[in-house]
Amino acid sequence: xxSITLDDVEDLAxxxxxxxxxxxxxxxxxxxxxxxxxxKHGPIEIVNAADxxxxxxxxxxxxxxxxxxxxxxxxxxxxxxxxxxxxxSHLGRTGVAVLPLENGGLNSLFPLVVAxxxxxxCVDADAIRRAFPQIxxxxxxxxxxxxTPMTMADSMGNYVFFDSVDNATGEKLARSCVAQMGMLxxxxxxxxxxxxxxxxxxxxxxxxxxxxxxRIRAIQEGRPGAYAEFLRFCEAEIxxxxxxxxxxxxxxxxxxxxxxxLTHLDDPGRAMRVEVQNENLIAFEDGEPKAMVPDxxxxxxxxxxxxxxxEAVAYGQRLHVIAMPALPQWHTxxxxxxxxxxxxxxxxxxxxxxxxR
Amino acid sequence: xxSITLDDVEDLAxxxxxxxxxxxxxxxxxxxxxxxxxxKHGPIEIVNAADxxxxxxxxxxxxxxxxxxxxxxxxxxxxxxxxxxxxxSHLGRTGVAVLPLENGGLNSLFPLVVAxxxxxxCVDADAIRRAFPQIxxxxxxxxxxxxTPMTMADSMGNYVFFDSVDNATGEKLARSCVAQMGMLxxxxxxxxxxxxxxxxxxxxxxxxxxxxxxRIRAIQEGRPGAYAEFLRFCEAEIxxxxxxxxxxxxxxxxxxxxxxxLTHLDDPGRAMRVEVQNENLIAFEDGEPKAMVPDxxxxxxxxxxxxxxxEAVAYGQRLHVIAMPALPQWHTxxxxxxxxxxxxxxxxxxxxxxxxR
Numbered sequence: 174x175x176s177i178t179l180d181d182v183e184d185l186a187x188x189x190x191x192x193x194x195x196x197x198x199x200x201x202x203x204x205x206x207x208x209x210x211x212x213k214h215g216p217i218e219i220v221n222a223a224d225x226x227x228x229x230x231x232x233x234x235x236x237x238x239x240x241x242x243x244x245x246x247x248x249x250x251x252x253x254x255x256x257x258x259x260x261x262s263h264l265g266r267t268g269v270a271v272l273p274l275e276n277g278g279l280n281s282l283f284p285l286v287v288a289x290x291x292x293x294x295c296v297d298a299d300a301i302r303r304a305f306p307q308i309x310x311x312x313x314x315x316x317x318x319x320x321t322p323m324t325m326a327d328s329m330g331n332y333v334f335f336d337s338v339d340n341a342t343g344e345k346l347a348r349s350c351v352a353q354m355g356m357l358x359x360x361x362x363x364x365x366x367x368x369x370x371x372x373x374x375x376x377x378x379x380x381x382x383x384x385x386x387x388r389i390r391a392i393q394e395g396r397p398g399a400y401a402e403f404l405r406f407c408e409a410e411i412x413x414x415x416x417x418x419x420x421x422x423x424x425x426x427x428x429x430x431x432x433x434x435l436t437h438l439d440d441p442g443r444a445m446r447v448e449v450q451n452e453n454l455i456a457f458e459d460g461e462p463k464a465m466v467p468d469x470x471x472x473x474x475x476x477x478x479x480x481x482x483x484e485a486v487a488y489g490q491r492l493h494v495i496a497m498p499a500l501p502q503w504h505t506x507x508x509x510x511x512x513x514x515x516x517x518x519x520x521x522x523x524x525x526x527x528x529x530r
Numbered sequence: 531x532x533s534i535t536l537d538d539v540e541d542l543a544x545x546x547x548x549x550x551x552x553x554x555x556x557x558x559x560x561x562x563x564x565x566x567x568x569x570k571h572g573p574i575e576i577v578n579a580a581d582x583x584x585x586x587x588x589x590x591x592x593x594x595x596x597x598x599x600x601x602x603x604x605x606x607x608x609x610x611x612x613x614x615x616x617x618x619s620h621l622g623r624t625g626v627a628v629l630p631l632e633n634g635g636l637n638s639l640f641p642l643v644v645a646x647x648x649x650x651x652c653v654d655a656d657a658i659r660r661a662f663p664q665i666x667x668x669x670x671x672x673x674x675x676x677x678t679p680m681t682m683a684d685s686m687g688n689y690v691f692f693d694s695v696d697n698a699t700g701e702k703l704a705r706s707c708v709a710q711m712g713m714l715x716x717x718x719x720x721x722x723x724x725x726x727x728x729x730x731x732x733x734x735x736x737x738x739x740x741x742x743x744x745r746i747r748a749i750q751e752g753r754p755g756a757y758a759e760f761l762r763f764c765e766a767e768i769x770x771x772x773x774x775x776x777x778x779x780x781x782x783x784x785x786x787x788x789x790x791x792l793t794h795l796d797d798p799g800r801a802m803r804v805e806v807q808n809e810n811l812i813a814f815e816d817g818e819p820k821a822m823v824p825d826x827x828x829x830x831x832x833x834x835x836x837x838x839x840x841e842a843v844a845y846g847q848r849l850h851v852i853a854m855p856a857l858p859q860w861h862t863x864x865x866x867x868x869x870x871x872x873x874x875x876x877x878x879x880x881x882x883x884x885x886x887r
Contacts (some may be wrong), residue, residue: 329695329699330695331693331694331699331703332693333690333691333703334690334691334692335688335689335690336688336689337688337689338687338688342688342710346710346711349707349709350703350707353702353706354703
């Protein structure tokens with residue numbers, strides 16, 4: 174893949190919701206922005222970090238906040254430019270490409286809009302290869318890199334710069350400001366070089382997202398065997414197939430939290446409960462965890478294959494609960510300490526999908 | 531007054547607690563720091579803003595947080611230098627003098643320590659002429675000046691820079707970070723020129739604080755008529771003389787909140803209730819407000835005249851509740867909107883001390 178064209182936007186958005194695992198925000202408005210950006214600036218050049226000057230500065234970008242808010246409130250367009258100019262000014266360097274910090278939800282598409290507007294290529298990578306609710310949950314943290322200098326701006330025109338002693342504190346400071354910024358802000362963190370990204374990042378993840386989306390579209394188009402091909406490509410398994418029986422949502426402390434309960438289509442005595450903190454964290458059946466972070470848990474329409482953001486889940490929907498493995502780095506002791514079940518307050522030992530992976 | 535010497539430190543601290551109106555932090559540790567700074571660097575030069583180059587940049591400084599924490603936790607010494615260097619670097623200018631942002635509690639003394647360490651004079655002024663719990667409650671806000679660029683650092687080594695669209699938002703962003711910084715941080719805000727300070731600041735307030743302290747010391751020394759002379763100098767009146775019957779304290783949302791109840795020494799049927807948000811806000815007798823912000827409410831020992839921080843108030847103490855007028859700027863409609871009773875959530879019309887002032 175050398176560029177993202179208008180033809181790719183829909184597929185990218187379909188894949189983004191799968192990697193968003195319920196969170197990361199509905200990419201609907203980001204799709205519109207991306208189409209406009211491509212129409213105005215032309216196809217967006219995609220580059221591999223390994224093909225850039227290893228010392229070249231990347232400009233990492235993401236949106237931070239509660240996905241429930243993103244549906245109604247969006248950047249005014251200047252935030253990304255402001256945080257990246259501030260980062261460059263602080264470092265006294267100019268960036269060579271935009272780097273998505275997260276791949277999932279609108280953060281799969283938003284960095285492409287930024288790249289188009291800045292006239293820069295976008296790196297085919299991110300720092301997680303899924304969505305995570307906290308900024309320090311990054312492969313760059315696992316690599317010992319600092320999340321700061323971190324720059325943040327909101328649509329009202331407020332700007333904050335952080336230099337924290339560790340990435341957990343950086344997250345806490347940024348999160349407390351997001352809560353004052355109407356629960357949505359644009360952030361640049363982990364100002365890595367292309368060489369650091371090539372070594373530690375989730376390289377190829379933009380292509381991965383697009384390929385997932387193409388397979389979802391095949392399901393939507395009713396192509397024979399498309400569901401099986403999607404599952405095979407994602408190394409995913411269906412944990413449960415049920416009807417949404419209950420949804421509980423609350424937006425608190427800068428996060429969208431909630432619980433989604435499904436009853437099994439074939440056996441109404443079986444129920445699955447999916448716990449949410451922006452993203453789907455753990456899927457329980459009869460109190461037993463069937464899949465958990467950092468592995469990916471996504472809800473998909475049984476007919477169309479459309480992946481559901483937490484906000485889109487509605488009573489009565491018939492959904493597959495699927496699970497797919499996170500990158501191997503997330504399965505290490507360090508990866509699990511940073512983004513395993515205990516990092517989210519669940520006193521559970523991590524069990525990979527299938528229990529043996 | 532041309533300089534602050536070792537002989538002034540105790541008096542300055544005594545006055546600081548009066549202007550602290552219960553908040554602003556106990557200046558005990560700041561006294562030790564100031565004595566050390568004077569012993570090391572010599573007397574600290576005090577200047578009038580009006581005597582400086584009107585275009586000269588002042589370096590405003592204060593500590594922000596919960597006074598209950600300041601008793602146990604203190605700056606490691608580098609925070610002030612860090613926030614001021616960052617401010618100078620951002621503005622591309624060098625400051626000519628240190629400016630206290632608040633006069634009350636430890637913030638009356640701390641800027642002098644900073645001035646000594648930086649080898650700069652300290653301006654005989656502040657931005658309130660008392661302590662207030664929120665950063666936007668400043669004469670500079672009333673003058674239409676921005677509180678940002680604002681720089682903030684804590685003793686762990688975290689640093690944050692704010693550029694907010696208005697001073698109320700600057701306070702909210704800073705306050706949410708203070709809560710993540712262990713409830714104590716050093717802040718520089720309102721980077722005014724000497725000319726702006728001369729025009730809009732509370733000029734002469736360092737001298738005022740010292741003069742109050744000298745009169746408190748006269749009470750402590752048992753000089754005849756000293757209490758009356760103190761009240762006359764401060765234009766203060768005694769609202770109530772009672773024994774502390776109940777104290778309720780909580781540290782929440784970045785503030786120390788509480789209620790102090792006293793029963794009258796001569797008539798136990800009378801009670802006064804003082805409501806606290808870092809500072810003493812309103813004094814009620816039988817549900818009737820007898821004094822309220824922005825006027826100053828301070829509790830003093832009936833014998834020694836020692837003013838009490840909220841943390842120092844203890845059951846059974848015999849105290850005068852005194853009230854003294856704020857600067858006239860605080861009695862304007864704009865001043866009351868910013869720091870009158872409604873600004874603190876009390877649905878009360880402002881009534882000045884005595885009801886007719």
